[in-house]
Amino acid sequence: MATTLHERRSAKRRSKGLTYNPNRPVWKEPASPFYNSIKALIIGGISLSIVLPILLVISTSLADDKQLVAAGGYVLWPTHPTFDAYQTIFSSPFMFRALGVSAFITAVGTFLALFITITMAYATSRPVMFGRPVLLLVLFTLLFAPGLIPMFLMIKQLGLLNTVWSLILPGTFAAFNFVVMRSFFMNIPTELIEAARIDGASDFMILRKIVLPLSKAVIAVVGLFYAVGFWNSFFNAMLYINDQTLYPVQLILRNFVVQGSPMADALGVATTPPPQSLQMAIVVVALLPILLVYPFLQKHFNKGVITGAIKG
Amino acid sequence: MSQTQQESAGQLVAAADRPMAGAASKGPRRKKPAKAAVTADGHQVRKLSWKTRLRRDRQMLLMMIPGVLFLALFFYIPILGNVIAFQDYQPFLGITGSDWVGLQNFVDLYFDPDFWGAFKNTIVLAVWQLVLFFPVPLGLALIVDSLISTKVRRWFQSLVYLPHFLSWVLVIALFQQVLGGAGLVNNTLRDMGMGAIPFMTNPDTFPLLATVQLVWKDAGWAMIIFLASLAAIDGSLYEAAAADGAGRWRRMWHVTLPGLRSIIVLLLILRIGDILSVGFEQFLLQHDAVGPGAAEVLDTFTYFAGVVGGGWSMGAAAGLAKGVVGALLIFAANKVAHKMGEPGIFQKKVG
Numbered sequence: 189m190a191t192t193l194h195e196r197r198s199a200k201r202r203s204k205g206l207t208y209n210p211n212r213p214v215w216k217e218p219a220s221p222f223y224n225s226i227k228a229l230i231i232g233g234i235s236l237s238i239v240l241p242i243l244l245v246i247s248t249s250l251a252d253d254k255q256l257v258a259a260g261g262y263v264l265w266p267t268h269p270t271f272d273a274y275q276t277i278f279s280s281p282f283m284f285r286a287l288g289v290s291a292f293i294t295a296v297g298t299f300l301a302l303f304i305t306i307t308m309a310y311a312t313s314r315p316v317m318f319g320r321p322v323l324l325l326v327l328f329t330l331l332f333a334p335g336l337i338p339m340f341l342m343i344k345q346l347g348l349l350n351t352v353w354s355l356i357l358p359g360t361f362a363a364f365n366f367v368v369m370r371s372f373f374m375n376i377p378t379e380l381i382e383a384a385r386i387d388g389a390s391d392f393m394i395l396r397k398i399v400l401p402l403s404k405a406v407i408a409v410v411g412l413f414y415a416v417g418f419w420n421s422f423f424n425a426m427l428y429i430n431d432q433t434l435y436p437v438q439l440i441l442r443n444f445v446v447q448g449s450p451m452a453d454a455l456g457v458a459t460t461p462p463p464q465s466l467q468m469a470i471v472v473v474a475l476l477p478i479l480l481v482y483p484f485l486q487k488h489f490n491k492g493v494i495t496g497a498i499k500g
Numbered sequence: 501m502s503q504t505q506q507e508s509a510g511q512l513v514a515a516a517d518r519p520m521a522g523a524a525s526k527g528p529r530r531k532k533p534a535k536a537a538v539t540a541d542g543h544q545v546r547k548l549s550w551k552t553r554l555r556r557d558r559q560m561l562l563m564m565i566p567g568v569l570f571l572a573l574f575f576y577i578p579i580l581g582n583v584i585a586f587q588d589y590q591p592f593l594g595i596t597g598s599d600w601v602g603l604q605n606f607v608d609l610y611f612d613p614d615f616w617g618a619f620k621n622t623i624v625l626a627v628w629q630l631v632l633f634f635p636v637p638l639g640l641a642l643i644v645d646s647l648i649s650t651k652v653r654r655w656f657q658s659l660v661y662l663p664h665f666l667s668w669v670l671v672i673a674l675f676q677q678v679l680g681g682a683g684l685v686n687n688t689l690r691d692m693g694m695g696a697i698p699f700m701t702n703p704d705t706f707p708l709l710a711t712v713q714l715v716w717k718d719a720g721w722a723m724i725i726f727l728a729s730l731a732a733i734d735g736s737l738y739e740a741a742a743a744d745g746a747g748r749w750r751r752m753w754h755v756t757l758p759g760l761r762s763i764i765v766l767l768l769i770l771r772i773g774d775i776l777s778v779g780f781e782q783f784l785l786q787h788d789a790v791g792p793g794a795a796e797v798l799d800t801f802t803y804f805a806g807v808v809g810g811g812w813s814m815g816a817a818a819g820l821a822k823g824v825v826g827a828l829l830i831f832a833a834n835k836v837a838h839k840m841g842e843p844g845i846f847q848k849k850v851g
Contacts, residue, residue: 193742193743215743217747217748223748227646234640234660241678244678244684245674248677303566304566308566314560316553317554317560322567329571331773331827334581335582335816335819336807336819339581341578357574391557416665420666420670422668422669442785467673471674478665482665
């Protein structure tokens with residue numbers, strides 16, 4: 189007769205014809221159809237609530253007039269997909285410039301932000317002069333924010349109003365990303381760095397040749413956070429930019445989709461597909477870059493964020 | 501000995517000293533700064549003078565410069581800019597030319613019904629978020645953690661993280677396409693002969709809508725930290741509990757939740773410290789559709805009073821009051837956490 193819990197459970201499971209699953213702890217009860225169906229319902233419902241709106245938007249942007257009219261404005265699966273809406277959008281110089289602005293602030297901003305964050309995080313992750321006071325300077329920013337009006341006045345004082353730099357510079361450092369980065373650097377064995385130093389490497393060389401290659405995962409994650417932040421930033425543009433030629437995509441999205449301003453004049457295009465699919469096409473243009481990068485970086489989340497966030 | 505040889509020798513000594521210098525700074529605090537420090541294994545090392553350290557660390561100090569410059573320009577100097585809250589700030593006179601009015605702006609705020617309206621909305625939304633948003637990630641994490649199939653788990657995780665990376669503009673655009681007046685749901689309702697429901701524009705149900713939007717966008721991402729701490733719970737505890745006859749609910753009550761206690765307290769503190777900033781873009785974007793009666797929060801009040809209305813000092817006063825109260829709330833909540841015997845956020849020295 190089976191005596192231990194393990195033996196009893198596995199005997200019971202074998203008798204029910206259940207196969208061995210290495211992920212299932214031996215002490216766990218056999219799967220219960222009741223709980224399983226509740227879980228499946230919750231998980232399925234949440235997944236649908238995320239997938240459906242995105243699918244709806246993409247499909248409607250691709251649908252042709254006939255189907256759109258027949259379906260009353262919304263299409264879940266385009267039967268005759270056309271790229272008319274996208275053609276209209278991309279033939280508009282206005283929209284094209286907006287994409288350029290967004291791409292520029294994302295690329296330059298992410299690069300600058302990573303540069304500042306990496307150098308600062310590395311320097312404060314070692315026992316060096318002024319390391320601790322500088323660290324405290326950063327951590328204080330987590331507790332308090334300077335406020336909207338003083339920031340606005342500062343940007344104005346610096347003469348950055350109505351330039352792309354007002355969209356880039358205020359976002360080039362985030363204390364949270366710094367903390368993630370720094371705790372990752374602190375986990376790099378000191379021996380490795382000391383050995384390089386004894387071999388005569390300078391601090392810059394150690395950072396470039398030893399620390400950076402070891403930190404690809406965290407750089408990918410933090411870089412993604414920054415890039416998404418720049419691509420998504422809308423409020424800074426609303427605050428600091430008056431010049432329409434410097435509008436980023438998010439501001440266009442807000443004006444034409446959320447506020448529902450008429451598009452035809454602003455886009456400067458004569459013939460337009462139904463406004464519904466134009467709006468959707470703008471949504472997709474704002475959404476697509478994130479959908480494209482996300483799968484590649486998503487695998488780093490566990491490694492990068494969790495190790496960083498928990499220790500920080 | 502030539503100059504260069506001396507230099508390289510000095511660098512070698514400095515390099516050898518470094519781990520010990522590190523150990524000394526991490527160790528228990530010495531009573532008096534002594535010339536000679538003693539390392540753990542009893543060696544006496546020369547305490548480096550600041551000049552040597554400056555030389556030794558010059559590259560590291562160089563690396564700190566861009567960050568410090570950023571902090572100065574976009575954090576610390578703007579903080580000083582808050583002085584305009586105590587002025588009658590005129591843009592063309594500047595901070596140096598404007599008149600000082602003491603606390604007059606705060607008094608004005610106190611008698612401004614719009615400010616108190618924004619304050620009330622902020623608190624209402626914060627309570628909704630605390631009740632509806634806060635428990636969702638925890639529940640989600642428990643469900644995901646109980647999934648046996650790694651495949652389902654991975655798929656679901658990557659799917660629920662996604663909305664966090666969408667901008668608020670995009671989220672609200674998506675909500676409009678589904679729930680808006682001409683959106684999918686209302687279109688279907690009209691086709692079925694029923695009246696449309698104003699999900700997106702009804703001020704009475706706005707707090708609920710805003711919380712649902714927040715849950716949709718961020719609950720999945722907020723789950724990540726719970727998942728990490730769930731993974732850190734010792735599996736043998738579960739096994740022991742199961743051997744003692746605890747079923748799945750008792751195991752959750754006696755093993756899982758105690759294991760999550762400190763992280764729950766930590767997140768609660770952070771939430772309480774943030775209670776006055778319920779979100780900015782989300783409300784600014786829906787300000788027109790719902791009306792200021794329900795969608796005006798402290799942040800949007802600051803924006804409309806200051807930047808749009810030109811009441812710079814008034815806006816700065818509102819922002820400053822909000823920031824100071826928020827910081828005080830964090831300190832208070834942290835204190836309470838210590839009383840409960842939890843580490844809280846900043847009793848532990850970072851680093």
